[in-house]
Amino acid sequence: MSNDPVLIRTDNSVMTITLNRPDALNALSLESHHALDAAFTAYANDDQLTVAVITGMGNKAFCAGSDLKNLAGNKGPVKRHDMPAHGYAGLIERFDLMKPVVAAINGHAIGGGLEIVLSCDIAIAADHAKFGLPEPKVGLASSGGVHRLIRSVGQKDAMKIALCSELFDAQTARSYGLINEVVAPDQLAEATEKTVNALQACSPAALKATKQMMLQGYDAPDLQAAHSQQYSLYEAMLSGPDAQEGMAAFVEKRKPVWRGK
Structure with missing residues (x-):
């Protein structure tokens, strides 16, 4: 299996982006951020590609956010100028991408992982996935994720999610409106394909x-x-x-x- 932190596969008009650090719960290193930025830029610029799907390797985590060990090795939090031009995961500040992006959430989406979900247009989650913004518990603010969060779920629910920093399950995420659908893990691929097919049927x-x-x-x-x-x-x-x-x-x-x- 490839050691690349991000795997890219194109099939006809669909680009599938897979976070490939399962031993680290698919947490993002600096290399991951820049690889994702390159992937989404390629998707945006290729007229033959009409749908992008982002998922994680394995069945435990979609993305556990930033790799804190990697950040510690860089002697502290990553500065803004270290990140790609389009922000966290090359997606959070990509405001001009008008093609659809689907999140196939194969496991926990925590911290920056939830920020990625918030930046996608459609999100389908396996029923064992957990969600949350626990950054304040390690001395950090949730940063850019809170801006999308409050626009997605409203002020009171956003405040509870961001300030209490507690994890919640997929059904709760669905009730907040953070995700569209909850399925059994062995049905995630089929549910994602169904959504992709619906998008491909459209102009x-x-x-x-x-x-x-x-x-x-x-x-x-x-x-x-x-x-x-x-x-x-x-x-x-x-x-x-x-x-x-x-x-x-x-x-x-x-x-x-x-x-x-």
């Missing part, structure tokens, strides 16, 4: 436009402003080939052949 251009509208519209000051904003990918979609192809395929009762990017 890539339409998916990108939809994600852009949802994210940018959510950050608008009010609903009226969200409706009146200009969305570049939506305009591109309307003038692209997929809008006509989708309608033609519907009328002709056949599967569409998407050509938009």
Whole structure:
């Protein structure tokens, strides 16, 4: 088996990114961060890739956050300038990625592992997975993860998760709205494939436009402003080939052949 901290596999239009440090609960070293940044950049720039899946090696942990032993070897917390341009895991501050990213959570997602989940669009978890932001228990703040957390679950639940620093199970994560689905471990691959297939059935251009509208519209000051904003990918979609192809395929009762990017 490869010793690379991050494994990349592409199958047709799907990129699968696997955190490959199971002996360290797939915790992230500096090398891992930069490898993930390179992987997500490659995904963003390749028009042939339409869906990304991120998961962890083994069945114990999706990602246990930062590798504290690795950080100790660097004589203290990693500074911002040591991290990749797109932040933690090359994903947390990647605000212009409009392609879908799916988290297949094979085990515990703790600390930075939960931050990765928060940065994904769809998340499916094995039922034995635990979640939490325990950083204050080791003298650290949860950093950038709290900004996505409070937007995902609301103020009170976010405060409880971040300040109490307790772990919680997958069903609780589902009740918070942190994940979409909880399945048995042996059903995770099938559930992930089902989600990927659903995404692949859609126009890539339409998916990108939809994600852009949802994210940018959510950050608008009010609903009226969200409706009146200009969305570049939506305009591109309307003038692209997929809008006509989708309608033609519907009328002709056949599967569409998407050509938009």
